[in-house]
């Protein structure tokens with residue numbers, strides 16, 4: 465593929481044709497903030513935080529969906545760009561609970577990071593606010609739609625696995641939100657609790673229920689571990705606090721990694737000091753089950769007992 469040379473913040477950068485301005489900047493070590501961009505799924509252009517200034521182009525284009533061109537000049541941090549990013553963050557905060565003190569995501573939240581980076585202490589817009597009930601209808605994931613910034617990463621990540629597509633955008637305008645089919649709580653939907661969506665959510669809208677209240681982000685060390693329950697080889701993280709594994713979380717899914725619940729539960733059993741009681745849905749309700757049933761090993765365990773009894 466032919467190469468293209470452009471100038472980003474005064475620096476000559478050469479990348480293959482078809483590269484996005486965002487990737488070109490990143491390849492040169494130049495920072496551009498993003499909320500909805502995920503390298504594993506096609507660009508979406510929803511949040512606009514990655515805007516840059518390109519002389520000759522109308523408005524400020526989103527760098528994650530703009531492709532490079534020969535001789536292009538890009539300014540990633542001009543006065544106009546910084547001002548526009550401040551306004552975007554200000555608008556996001558206008559409809560976002562100021563709940564950092566007790567939020568599970570505090571310390572690992574992109575919105576918080578960028579508000580700090582661009583000096584947006586509070587919103588200057590005052591109007592109607594979202595007020596949705598907390599969805600903790602299942603044993604694995606807590607959904608707080610009041611904290612959702614509608615970046616769409618969860619929707620696109622869920623859709624990336626054939627046969628899932630459990631969530632999508634619903635309603636319109638101010639009422640737009642991520643919903644399940646018929647807008648039922650996650651616990652009543654076809655969700656398989658793989659937590660791919662939790663792994664990519666940039667804010668505290670999706671968090672792990674078994675980890676709730678167990679530690680602040682900065683108290684937890686994370687160690688990658690590969691699941692060996694099937695050939696997909698998904699990567700999870702041991703969450704370690706005070707030398708003890710307090711939970712298992714899914715690492716960014718990447719292409720082709722299903723990150724299934726069975727794998728996560730199996731790792732809970734292997735590594736977590738006090739593993740959660742496994743729960744499976746039966747007749748539409750979550751009920752506690754044995755580890756053998758949760759891991760689909762009932763037949764193996766029965767056969768083992770039979771052989772050992774001989």
Ligand code: SF4
Nearest residue numbers: 563564567573667668
């Ligand atoms: S999601 Fe982020 S910005 Fe919102 S309350 Fe939680 S930590 Fe704060």
Ligand code: SF4
Nearest residue numbers: 622655656658659661
């Ligand atoms: S947990 Fe998995 S199946 Fe459920 S909504 Fe998230 S990505 Fe989709």
Ligand code: SF4
Nearest residue numbers: 612613615616618665
């Ligand atoms: S729940 Fe999280 S990932 Fe999904 S749209 Fe909202 S902020 Fe984005």
Ligand code: FES
Nearest residue numbers: 509511512514528
């Ligand atoms: S990261 Fe580019 S529009 Fe959201």
